[in-house]
Amino acid sequence: MTQYRIHITKQNERWDNIAWHYYRDVSKIGLLIEENQHVPIIPCLPPGSKLRIPLIEQSQAPVNLPPWK
Numbered sequence: 001m002t003q004y005r006i007h008i009t010k011q012n013e014r015w016d017n018i019a020w021h022y023y024r025d026v027s028k029i030g031l032l033i034e035e036n037q038h039v040p041i042i043p044c045l046p047p048g049s050k051l052r053i054p055l056i057e058q059s060q061a062p063v064n065l066p067p068w069k
Contacts, residue, residue: 004035005053009045018045022053031056 007018019028033041036051045051 003055005055007051007053009047009049009051011047013045
């Protein structure tokens, strides 16, 4: 069962900056949109919209980084 965090949108929030805030990866926009089909896909989200943010495992660090990073 997937666990979720709830996010209430503020004025001028967008799908991309919410994905960056929670996942540090804007490519996760699709995950957010799929889970929140009740919210329109528009440039700025309506303030006060209740979004479900799926909790996902953080990926491993890239292998080309030195061990101290």
